[in-house]
Amino acid sequence: MRRGPWLGLLLALVAMPAVAASMNGFREQVVADPHGLIAAVRQQLDQAGTTLQPARERELLWGMGTAAINSNDDAALAEATLRLDGLAAVAHDPVAAAAAGFLRARHDIANGVGDGLGEALRAADKVLGHADPGIAAWARFQLCDAYALDEKAAKALPLCHQSTEAYRALGDDFGMGDAENDEGIALATLGRVDDAAAAYERARQYYAKANAEQLVVMVGDNLAKMYLKQGRAGEALALSQASLKQELAAGRISDALDSSTDIAMAEAALGRHRQAYTRMRAAVAQARRAGINGQLVDMLRTEGLMAEQAGDLRQALADEREAAKLSSNVDTPALRAIEIELEQRYAAREKELRISELEHANELKDLQLKAAQADAARRRAQQQRQRLINVTIGLLAAALLLIVGLLVLLLRAQRRHAAELQAQTLRDPLTGMANRRAFQQRANELLGRARDAAAPLHVLLLIDIDHFKSINDSIGHLQGDRVLRLLTDYLRATVDDxxxxxxxxxxxxxxxxxxxxxxxxxxxxxxxxxxAAGLALPQDLPVTRLTISIGVAQFDGVRCHDLSSWMRAADLALYSAKSGGRDQVVASKLAG
Structure with a gap:
C-alpha cells in the first residue's frame, strides 16, 4: 500500500532520535511539503504527550511554524508560537522563546504588519553568545534573514557573511546555502546584480551538495530576477516557471506569488505585454485574498507599470495609490525608533560579551601568574639545598621573575582596557555625557527600587533640538556638533545633581x-x-537661535508601568510638542 506524503514524514520524525534535536531539522520538508509536515508534527506531539524531551519539542514546533509561514497557515503558526512560548516559560528555555520571536518576525515582515525587525532583534538578544555553536549560527542567520527580507541590505550583509562562516565551521552545506541565498537578496536590494547572481549560484551549489533539490529549484526564482536584469529573459522565464510549479504543488502561497510576478516580468521583457498584465492582475488579486501585504506593495507597483504599458492608465494610477497607502502603514517613525533602540541594545550586548571574554582571559592569566610565582618559590628553596647549581637556578629564577613581571604588566594593561571599554559603553563620545545605555541602567535601577506611596512620582523629560537636521544640512555636521555641545553644557549647568x-x-x-x-x-x-531659547550663541556659529521641544511623562505604575511604556508616553508627548509648533513643553496624557 502506498503511503501518503505526511505519513512518510511522520515515520521520519519518529525515527530521528531525540538527542539529535536541533533547530536545523526538516529544513527541506518545510519547502517540499509544508502541509504534510504540519500534520505529521501535530500527530507526533499528540502521541508523545508529556514524554517528549523539551529540545525535541522545540525542534518540532520550529519546523511546524516555518512550514506554516511557507503555506500561509495562520492557525498552525499561532499554535507553534504559543506552544514555544509555553515551553520557554515551563522549561526556562531561551532558545524556545527566541524561536517563537523569529517566527513572529518572519510572518510580520512577510505580511507588512507590526514591528517584524524589532521582534527579530529581541529574539536574537535572547540567545546571543549561546554556548552551542549550532544554536548561535542558527540565531545569527535568523537575524541576517530578517534584515534581508526587510530590505535593510547594509545591515544584512555582515550578518550573512558571519552566518556563512559559522555554518562552514560546522560543515553544514544546507546552512551555507541559506546564508548565501540571503546574501543574494541583500546584494539585489543594493542593485549589485552580478554579485547577487553569483551568491544565488553559490547557494544552489551548496543546496545541491546537501541533496536539497527542492531548494535548488526555489533559489532558481531568485536567480531568475538577476537574469532578467542582465537581459536574459528567456532563461529567467524558465527558472521562474520551474519554481512556480514546485511552489503550487507544495502550497507555498507567498513563494508562488513571487514566482508569478517574476514570470509576468519575464513575459513583459519578451514583448508579451497583455499576457504579462493579465497574469499580474491575477497574482495581485490572490495576494489580496491571502492578506500578504508585505509582497502586495511591490506587486501593485509592478502591476501599475504593466497597466501603463498596456494603456490602462486608470489602473496604473489606482495601483500606485494603493501601494503608497500600504507603505505608509508599515513604515512609521515610532517603529523606526524602536528598531534603532533594539539594534543599539543588540550591539551593546555583543560588546558586553567581548568584555566578558577579556575578563575570562584575565582570570586565566591570573592563574598562570600564581602558578609561575609558586614555581619561583620552589626553585629558590632548591638553591638553598644545592650550592652546586646555585648559579644555574639563579639565572632561571631571574628569567622566571622577568616573565612574572611581564605577566603582571599585561594583566594590568588588560584590566585597564576592560575598564576603558566598560566606560565607553556608558559615555557619549561627542559630548562626554551619559549615553542611552547608561540612561537605561539608571532608569531600571530607579524603577527597581521600592516605591514610597507618599512620595511624588518619578518624572521623565525627553528633549529634542528643533530643526536640527536643517542645521546639519545648512551649516554642516561640525557646526551641528558645536550646537550639541552647547546644549549639553547648558543642561549640565542647569539640571541639579x-x-x-x-x-x-x-x-x-x-x-x-x-x-x-x-x-x-x-x-x-x-x-x-x-x-535654551535664550542662550547667547557664539558669533562665529551661523545659528541665530536655538530652541528645543520637550515631552514630559510621570511614572504612575499603571499606564506607565515599565521603562518602555514610560519612554513611549514621553515620546508621544514630545511628538505632540514637535507637531504643535516646536519650542514648547507638552505633558503626556498617558500618565498622571
Whole structure:
C-alpha cells in the first residue's frame, strides 16, 4: 500500500532520535511539503504527550511554524508560537522563546504588519553568545534573514557573511546555502546584480551538495530576477516557471506569488505585454485574498507599470495609490525608533560579551601568574639545598621573575582596557555625557527600587533640538556638533545633581527626575526650554537661535508601568510638542 506524503514524514520524525534535536531539522520538508509536515508534527506531539524531551519539542514546533509561514497557515503558526512560548516559560528555555520571536518576525515582515525587525532583534538578544555553536549560527542567520527580507541590505550583509562562516565551521552545506541565498537578496536590494547572481549560484551549489533539490529549484526564482536584469529573459522565464510549479504543488502561497510576478516580468521583457498584465492582475488579486501585504506593495507597483504599458492608465494610477497607502502603514517613525533602540541594545550586548571574554582571559592569566610565582618559590628553596647549581637556578629564577613581571604588566594593561571599554559603553563620545545605555541602567535601577506611596512620582523629560537636521544640512555636521555641545553644557549647568541627564541618540536628550512630581517636572522642562531659547550663541556659529521641544511623562505604575511604556508616553508627548509648533513643553496624557 502506498503511503501518503505526511505519513512518510511522520515515520521520519519518529525515527530521528531525540538527542539529535536541533533547530536545523526538516529544513527541506518545510519547502517540499509544508502541509504534510504540519500534520505529521501535530500527530507526533499528540502521541508523545508529556514524554517528549523539551529540545525535541522545540525542534518540532520550529519546523511546524516555518512550514506554516511557507503555506500561509495562520492557525498552525499561532499554535507553534504559543506552544514555544509555553515551553520557554515551563522549561526556562531561551532558545524556545527566541524561536517563537523569529517566527513572529518572519510572518510580520512577510505580511507588512507590526514591528517584524524589532521582534527579530529581541529574539536574537535572547540567545546571543549561546554556548552551542549550532544554536548561535542558527540565531545569527535568523537575524541576517530578517534584515534581508526587510530590505535593510547594509545591515544584512555582515550578518550573512558571519552566518556563512559559522555554518562552514560546522560543515553544514544546507546552512551555507541559506546564508548565501540571503546574501543574494541583500546584494539585489543594493542593485549589485552580478554579485547577487553569483551568491544565488553559490547557494544552489551548496543546496545541491546537501541533496536539497527542492531548494535548488526555489533559489532558481531568485536567480531568475538577476537574469532578467542582465537581459536574459528567456532563461529567467524558465527558472521562474520551474519554481512556480514546485511552489503550487507544495502550497507555498507567498513563494508562488513571487514566482508569478517574476514570470509576468519575464513575459513583459519578451514583448508579451497583455499576457504579462493579465497574469499580474491575477497574482495581485490572490495576494489580496491571502492578506500578504508585505509582497502586495511591490506587486501593485509592478502591476501599475504593466497597466501603463498596456494603456490602462486608470489602473496604473489606482495601483500606485494603493501601494503608497500600504507603505505608509508599515513604515512609521515610532517603529523606526524602536528598531534603532533594539539594534543599539543588540550591539551593546555583543560588546558586553567581548568584555566578558577579556575578563575570562584575565582570570586565566591570573592563574598562570600564581602558578609561575609558586614555581619561583620552589626553585629558590632548591638553591638553598644545592650550592652546586646555585648559579644555574639563579639565572632561571631571574628569567622566571622577568616573565612574572611581564605577566603582571599585561594583566594590568588588560584590566585597564576592560575598564576603558566598560566606560565607553556608558559615555557619549561627542559630548562626554551619559549615553542611552547608561540612561537605561539608571532608569531600571530607579524603577527597581521600592516605591514610597507618599512620595511624588518619578518624572521623565525627553528633549529634542528643533530643526536640527536643517542645521546639519545648512551649516554642516561640525557646526551641528558645536550646537550639541552647547546644549549639553547648558543642561549640565542647569539640571541639579538629584536628576540624571543623558544623550540617548542624535539630537535627543533625556532627564530622569526621581520623586519630582509632574508639577516640578514641568517647571524644570519650561526652565530648560526658555533657557535654551535664550542662550547667547557664539558669533562665529551661523545659528541665530536655538530652541528645543520637550515631552514630559510621570511614572504612575499603571499606564506607565515599565521603562518602555514610560519612554513611549514621553515620546508621544514630545511628538505632540514637535507637531504643535516646536519650542514648547507638552505633558503626556498617558500618565498622571
Amino acid at each position: 538629584a536628576s540624571f541627564v543623558a544623550r540617548i541618540g542624535g539630537e535627543e536628550f533625556a532627564v530622569l527626575c526621581p520623586r519630582a512630581g509632574l508639577t516640578a517636572g514641568l517647571r524644570l522642562a519650561e526652565t530648560l526650554r526658555a533657557g
